[in-house]
Amino acid sequence: MKEFLQLAIPGLMIGGLYSLVAAAIVLVYKSTRVVSLAHGQLLAFGGLFFWIGLVVLHLPLPISILLALVSSTIMGWLVERITLRPLIGQPLISAFLMTFAIFMALDGVFQLILKGESKTYATLLSLGEFEVVGVPIRVVQLISFAVVLLVFLLLALFFRFTKTGLGMRATAEDHQLSQSTGINVRTIFSLIWIISAIVASVAGMGTAYVMDIHFPLPYIGIKGLIVALFGGLDSLPGALLAGLILGILENLFAGYLDPLVGGGLKDVAAYVLLLIVLLVKPYGLFGLKRIERV
Amino acid sequence: MRPCGTFDERYSQDMAILRIKRHWGLLIGALILLYLFPLFGSYYFISLVNSLCIGIIIVLGLQIVSGYCGQISFGQAAFMAVGAYTSAILTGKVGLSFFLALPISGIVAGLIGLGGGAPSLRIKGFYLAMATIAIHFVVMWLIPHLDITGKTQGLHPPAPQIGSFTFDSDEKIYYIIVTVMLLMTYGARNMVRTRVGRAFVAIRDNDLAAEVMGIELYRYKLLAFFISCFYAGIAGSLWAHWIQVVHPEQFTLLHALNYIGMLIVGGGGSIPGVFFGVIFLRLLDEGVMFAAPLLASIFPWIGIHPAASMSVSVFGIVLIIFLIYEPRGLAHRWEIFKTSYRLYPFSH
Numbered sequence: 001m002k003e004f005l006q007l008a009i010p011g012l013m014i015g016g017l018y019s020l021v022a023a024a025i026v027l028v029y030k031s032t033r034v035v036s037l038a039h040g041q042l043l044a045f046g047g048l049f050f051w052i053g054l055v056v057l058h059l060p061l062p063i064s065i066l067l068a069l070v071s072s073t074i075m076g077w078l079v080e081r082i083t084l085r086p087l088i089g090q091p092l093i094s095a096f097l098m099t100f101a102i103f104m105a106l107d108g109v110f111q112l113i114l115k116g117e118s119k120t121y122a123t124l125l126s127l128g129e130f131e132v133v134g135v136p137i138r139v140v141q142l143i144s145f146a147v148v149l150l151v152f153l154l155l156a157l158f159f160r161f162t163k164t165g166l167g168m169r170a171t172a173e174d175h176q177l178s179q180s181t182g183i184n185v186r187t188i189f190s191l192i193w194i195i196s197a198i199v200a201s202v203a204g205m206g207t208a209y210v211m212d213i214h215f216p217l218p219y220i221g222i223k224g225l226i227v228a229l230f231g232g233l234d235s236l237p238g239a240l241l242a243g244l245i246l247g248i249l250e251n252l253f254a255g256y257l258d259p260l261v262g263g264g265l266k267d268v269a270a271y272v273l274l275l276i277v278l279l280v281k282p283y284g285l286f287g288l289k290r291i292e293r294v
Numbered sequence: 295m296r297p298c299g300t301f302d303e304r305y306s307q308d309m310a311i312l313r314i315k316r317h318w319g320l321l322i323g324a325l326i327l328l329y330l331f332p333l334f335g336s337y338y339f340i341s342l343v344n345s346l347c348i349g350i351i352i353v354l355g356l357q358i359v360s361g362y363c364g365q366i367s368f369g370q371a372a373f374m375a376v377g378a379y380t381s382a383i384l385t386g387k388v389g390l391s392f393f394l395a396l397p398i399s400g401i402v403a404g405l406i407g408l409g410g411g412a413p414s415l416r417i418k419g420f421y422l423a424m425a426t427i428a429i430h431f432v433v434m435w436l437i438p439h440l441d442i443t444g445k446t447q448g449l450h451p452p453a454p455q456i457g458s459f460t461f462d463s464d465e466k467i468y469y470i471i472v473t474v475m476l477l478m479t480y481g482a483r484n485m486v487r488t489r490v491g492r493a494f495v496a497i498r499d500n501d502l503a504a505e506v507m508g509i510e511l512y513r514y515k516l517l518a519f520f521i522s523c524f525y526a527g528i529a530g531s532l533w534a535h536w537i538q539v540v541h542p543e544q545f546t547l548l549h550a551l552n553y554i555g556m557l558i559v560g561g562g563g564s565i566p567g568v569f570f571g572v573i574f575l576r577l578l579d580e581g582v583m584f585a586a587p588l589l590a591s592i593f594p595w596i597g598i599h600p601a602a603s604m605s606v607s608v609f610g611i612v613l614i615i616f617l618i619y620e621p622r623g624l625a626h627r628w629e630i631f632k633t634s635y636r637l638y639p640f641s642h
Contacts, residue, residue: 101613108607
């Protein structure tokens with residue numbers, strides 16, 4: 001039991017971050033019908049900006065967080081404005097390929113800034129750890145998990161109680177109908193990208209703390225996509241639940257099966273899960289099934 | 295490339311790829327130039343042409359499954375790895391001749407590719423693309439964990455041999471690679487004009503409508519995956535015996551993404567597009583490799599070795615530009631040029 005908890009609890013903490021990335025992807029998909037690979041980069045740059053503020057510029061913690069959020073706001077807006085707006089009305093698959101092109105373009109910049117090194121701020125923020133039933137838990141991880149839940153709560157409140165949130169929900173239903181009720185769909189698209197970039201950068205700050213800023217960080221975006229698919233591409237609660245499940249499963253796979261097959265299962269577990277989900281339940285746990293007509 | 299005033303009077307003329315005498319002349323001239331190239335080309339250019347040819351074979355496969363059949367596949371690098379490893383094992387451990395191992399590795403990659411195509415029964419579009427990414431990672435995880443593949447050290451396949459003649463240098467294996475590339479291109483060019491190729495196009499344009507027309511969706515989708523992975527396997531085998539090292543790190547997701555990019559730049563649904571895409575992006579890559587040290591000496595803050603990351607960035611930016619301004623790729627420009635050449639002295 002102790003071993004199980006030792007694997008499951010850190011898994012849960014990481015899983016929270018996965019669900020946050022997935023939430024960013026779900027937000028974009030719900031409103032714009034674009035499935036985004038680019039969020040891995042938005043996440044990585046969130047972590048990078050935070051690191052620049054904290055370590056390079058020696059800013060205090062709240063200001064570096066603010067710096068990261070503001071820069072990712074600008075990035076989210078630029079990505080939508082420059083690359084995705086010209087594609088409105090084009091086939092959705094070309095928008096998907098566009099997000100992949102954005103991923104590549106930003107990946108080069110990311111690697112150029114890193115220069116093959118790995119940046120860390122873990123030592124600056126170690127707040128110690130405590131034990132629950134014999135499982136050590138780092139305080140920072142707990143804080144990041146709380147932040148994840150807070151972001152989900154804020155998103156839920158935003159969509160439930162604000163007028164813009166209502167407009168976004170309407171846009172998710174039907175673009176033309178919402179346009180004809182006076183919602184500016186383009187503004188909504190911009191806003192959605194900005195919000196999802198902010199959510200992704202929050203996830204990035206948390207993820208970069210756990211696994212440092214180095215070259216595989218953007219590929220967390222692919223994991224976020226897996227989580228989003230698993231939970232259902234248009235369901236925020238699905239993203240939360242699926243992220244937690246994937247986080248735990250990954251660690252359990254790695255902990256129990258790695259000695260048997262010789263390592264590396266942690267990264268493959270997610271993809272095996274994805275294949276099973278796609279074959280058994282292609283629309284995910286809570287996703288809407290779409291019916292097609294010729 | 296037909297000049298003004300060539301009319302088709304018989305079906306055989308309509309079907310001919312080489313329609314007029316000038317085509318034959320150009321083809322024979324180009325072939326002679328291609329085969330005599332190692333006699334005067336430098337080492338750098340010969341290996342460049344080798345890698346171009348291998349890229350063309352892979353992207354031809356991708357063109358068939360994605361450009362013609364409309365099923366986007368991110369698994370091409372993994373299937374190339376399957377071909378490379380199969381060939382390396384067959385020649386190195388079993389002792390088969392390279393010329394037997396080449397088709398076998400294509401078929402093995404194709405059969406494993408059927409597994410990759412299996413999800414296409416239930417899912418399509420972006421979902422299928424994600425499934426192929428998953429397959430890429432599963433295959434690339436399996437390879438270094440099996441005993442037969444030499445674990446993480448990789449394998450060292452021997453150079454191909456006929457009798458006592460060994461194709462052990464870039465110039466010698468050039469002939470094998472170019473010949474195989476020409477055969478594969480010829481095969482693809484003709485395949486897409488047959489019943490099968492037309493069925494692929496119907497599936498791409500609207501799969502439900504295609505099914506109503508009597509095309510067995512699943513069979514043709516699987517066939518497309520088989521052919522595409524066959525091409526990847528052949529390319530992998532050639533690659534293995536050219537470089538003579540097979541290692542899991544040679545086949546990353548980044549490579550697969552690169553092939554997709556070549557397809558986008560070249561243009562989907564066109565065989566000449568493959569050539570344009572591969573050559574354009576490879577030359578761009580070479581250009582960046584050449585320019586990067588120069589830039590690094592002018593702006594020292596970008597680091598000593600910016601080439602790899604810069605080429606990734608340039609690749610992404612080129613893709614963005616193409617997706618916005620020329621979504622049908624360079625092949626579309628080529629079609630426009632051909633049409634205007636055909637009208638040449640007249641305006642329309």
